[in-house]
Amino acid sequence: MELFVAKTAGFCFGVAKAIKQTNDLISKETGKIYTLGPIIHNEQVVNDLKGKGVSPVENIDVINEPGNVIIRTHGVIPEIYDDLKKKGLNIVDVTCPDVKKIHLLVKEKYSQGYKVIIVGDKKHPEVEGINGWCSNEATIIDSVEDVEGLGQINQKICIVAQTTLTREKWIKINEALDMKYKEIERYETICNATSKRQIEAEEISKKVDIMIVIGGKISSNTQKLFEICKKYCNETYKIETSGDLPSVNIKNKKIGVTAGASTPDWIIKEVIEKMNELDKQENELSFKDAFESSLVTLRTGEIVKGKIIGFNNAEVFVDMGFKSDGIISVEEFTDDPDFNPYESLKVGDEIEVFVVRVNDGEGSVQLSKKKVEAMKVWDKIDEAYENKTPIKVKVIEVTKGGVIASANGVRVFIPASQIGDRFVKDLNEYLKQVIFVRIIELNKSKRKIVGSQRVILQEERSRKVGDVWETIEKGKKYSGIVKSFTDFGAFVDIGGVDGLIHMSEISWKKIKHPSEVLKINDEIEVIILDFDKDKKRISLGFRKKEDNPWVNAAEKYKAGDIINGKVVRLFPFGAFVELEEGIDGLVHISQISNSRIGKPGDVLVVGQGVEAKITEINTETKKISLSIKDVNPIEPVSKNSEGTENTEELPTEYKEDMPNTIGDITNSISEEKE
Numbered sequence: 117m118e119l120f121v122a123k124t125a126g127f128c129f130g131v132a133k134a135i136k137q138t139n140d141l142i143s144k145e146t147g148k149i150y151t152l153g154p155i156i157h158n159e160q161v162v163n164d165l166k167g168k169g170v171s172p173v174e175n176i177d178v179i180n181e182p183g184n185v186i187i188r189t190h191g192v193i194p195e196i197y198d199d200l201k202k203k204g205l206n207i208v209d210v211t212c213p214d215v216k217k218i219h220l221l222v223k224e225k226y227s228q229g230y231k232v233i234i235v236g237d238k239k240h241p242e243v244e245g246i247n248g249w250c251s252n253e254a255t256i257i258d259s260v261e262d263v264e265g266l267g268q269i270n271q272k273i274c275i276v277a278q279t280t281l282t283r284e285k286w287i288k289i290n291e292a293l294d295m296k297y298k299e300i301e302r303y304e305t306i307c308n309a310t311s312k313r314q315i316e317a318e319e320i321s322k323k324v325d326i327m328i329v330i331g332g333k334i335s336s337n338t339q340k341l342f343e344i345c346k347k348y349c350n351e352t353y354k355i356e357t358s359g360d361l362p363s364v365n366i367k368n369k370k371i372g373v374t375a376g377a378s379t380p381d382w383i384i385k386e387v388i389e390k391m392n393e394l395d396k397q398e399n400e401l402s403f404k405d406a407f408e409s410s411l412v413t414l415r416t417g418e419i420v421k422g423k424i425i426g427f428n429n430a431e432v433f434v435d436m437g438f439k440s441d442g443i444i445s446v447e448e449f450t451d452d453p454d455f456n457p458y459e460s461l462k463v464g465d466e467i468e469v470f471v472v473r474v475n476d477g478e479g480s481v482q483l484s485k486k487k488v489e490a491m492k493v494w495d496k497i498d499e500a501y502e503n504k505t506p507i508k509v510k511v512i513e514v515t516k517g518g519v520i521a522s523a524n525g526v527r528v529f530i531p532a533s534q535i536g537d538r539f540v541k542d543l544n545e546y547l548k549q550v551i552f553v554r555i556i557e558l559n560k561s562k563r564k565i566v567g568s569q570r571v572i573l574q575e576e577r578s579r580k581v582g583d584v585w586e587t588i589e590k591g592k593k594y595s596g597i598v599k600s601f602t603d604f605g606a607f608v609d610i611g612g613v614d615g616l617i618h619m620s621e622i623s624w625k626k627i628k629h630p631s632e633v634l635k636i637n638d639e640i641e642v643i644i645l646d647f648d649k650d651k652k653r654i655s656l657g658f659r660k661k662e663d664n665p666w667v668n669a670a671e672k673y674k675a676g677d678i679i680n681g682k683v684v685r686l687f688p689f690g691a692f693v694e695l696e697e698g699i700d701g702l703v704h705i706s707q708i709s710n711s712r713i714g715k716p717g718d719v720l721v722v723g724q725g726v727e728a729k730i731t732e733i734n735t736e737t738k739k740i741s742l743s744i745k746d747v748n749p750i751e752p753v754s755k756n757s758e759g760t761e762n763t764e765e766l767p768t769e770y771k772e773d774m775p776n777t778i779g780d781i782t783n784s785i786s787e788e789k790e
């Protein structure tokens with residue numbers, strides 16, 4: 117005898133979860149427990165639960181005392197929830213997540229005006245439940261003949277499947293629908309666990325002489341398994357317990373065994389043991405051994421690989437090739453408070469999991485992904501501590517003395533003094549930020565890890581400073597940040613090193629304070645004018661050559677031109693008139709009026725607009741001599757006491773000896789001073 121036992125035989129994850137939740141409830145002893153209909157289609161399990169005080173009821177009217185009502189995996193119509201709430205009963209909803217998804221889908225489509233068609237058995241509680249979520253207005257079909265009997269449908273059509281439907285039937289019915297209707301939105305809601313089980317049953321039944329299908333008499337998915345197997349293996353038997361085994365000769369035969377989603381492992385084992393008794397051949401492989409060896413063995417504390425087969429907001433279900441699927445609660449999946457399984461997970465994704473508890477009795481395996489990450493992270497943290505390498509963390513909490521960051525689930529404390537390279541006023545600004553830290557303290561036994569971002573920032577800074585001094589040269593351009601102002605200029609950070617832009621290098625026009633042109637924290641481009649590596653001093657230039665108004669002055673202004681200007685400064689010997697920003701010319705006192713005036717302030721005021729003739733221009737020395745008198749002499753009407761003379765120092769360019777009229781100006785300055 118050769119035995120082939122389906123790996124997918126027995127509880128699916130939805131049923132395993134439902135039984136687990138029921139047993140959890142029993143252990144809490146929170147009062148009477150009812151199930152709306154038998155919890156699963158398996159008499160033995162239902163009887164076992166009855167013995168523990170769980171009573172199946174057909175409707176809630178018979179419940180007349182407080183208690184808990186379990187809504188089974190098939191789900192129910194929405195009104196049932198309302199009725200249970202009205203009666204003050206505690207609802208324990210173990211509707212399979214896959215069924216729940218169909219409820220929400222048909223509800224949405226129905227509200228959008230779609231005609232909902234359900235492919236499945238109209239008397240099955242799951243189908244009745246689904247229909248309730250579209251106001252019991254779905255059309256339910258179960259065969260190609262049913263499609264033929266359908267009339268005209270003038271709405272868009274949305275079609276869903278009972279979770280236990282065979283894929284073959286789904287395809288055939290859809291082909292028939294395609295012949296009749298155009299706009300069909302198809303949602304193949306056949307449960308993944310069901311289709312896996314059916315595919316495996318088909319494969320086994322094709323190669324065996326006898327096929328045994330174990331499951332409840334009224335279990336729809338067991339019936340479908342039977343139908344599939346019967347198609348490929350004539351000698352297929354559907355049994356509920358070992359007592360139903362047919363008395364057929366199994367010697368030297370290939371025998372396949374599968375079981376429906378509601379069949380507990382202990383019934384499968386019993387069947388196999390009974391068959392072993394029937395098989396008297398000494399050297400024959402026992403059914404029991406074969407059953408056990410066909411399964412992946414799991415031990416608590418192991419790390420194994422598995423595939424995600426489903427999830428909801430609270431749990432992730434994983435197939436590890438073990439006889440039962442594993443469950444990871446979201447708390448054991450990740451520490452991320454923003455984790456959204458619908459955005460982050462995909463059915464079919466392979467993950468590594470830690471086996472927390474193997475529970476043969478209920479068929480559920482408790483897993484943790486966080487523990488795997490934590491074990492790996494601890495290794496990485498150990499290594500990073502030894503090698504002083506930075507690790508990436510996400511700040512998840514602000515505490516009194518610092519912040520807590522998560523390194524893939526492992527908590528790292530960062531004291532406030534170690535978070536930045538400057539004082540941080542509000543640590544909340546780091547919340548949810550991803551940063552790199554160096555582990556500066558590690559105590560594995562106390563699970564204490566202390567990290568520092570500060571040391572990394574400081575090292576980066578001194579590396580940058582070193583780079584600046586290494587590569588600095590006159591004329592090199594840098595992008596810098598304006599850090600502070602003084603009366604003589606602005607300090608700019610050019611990568612960890614501060615340089616000074618002298619006032620005269622900020623702008624071509626005359627300014628009194630750097631803030632007239634720059635703002636603190638401005639990012640600006642500067643050029644190195646000079647530097648002293650020993651004294652660590654850098655002179656920077658900001659104003660640009662091309663912005664120098666004197667560059668084009670020779671083309672714009674010629675001797676003899678009449679200009680319109682503005683009086684900007686008054687001296688005893690004359691007045692400075694601005695031709696444009698950055699270009700001033702001097703009107704000597706003798707060039708203001710035809711009459712003798714005591715001082716320019718007698719006839720001019722700062723800000724006054726004047727017309728003047730350029731009598732001489734020297735763009736090299738940046739000097740322009742002007743005459744108001746030659747254009748429009750200003751005669752003193754009365755003593756103008758409002759004219760204010762400038763107390764500033766004379767501009768440098770006018771202090772030098774100058775030929776012709778400009779020489780005269782210098783003499784006048786001396787005369788005035790005497």
Ligand code: F3S
Pocket residue numbers: 128129130131189212213214215279307308309310337377
């Ligand atoms: Fe759910 Fe599929 Fe089982 S729909 S209850 S996991 S058969």
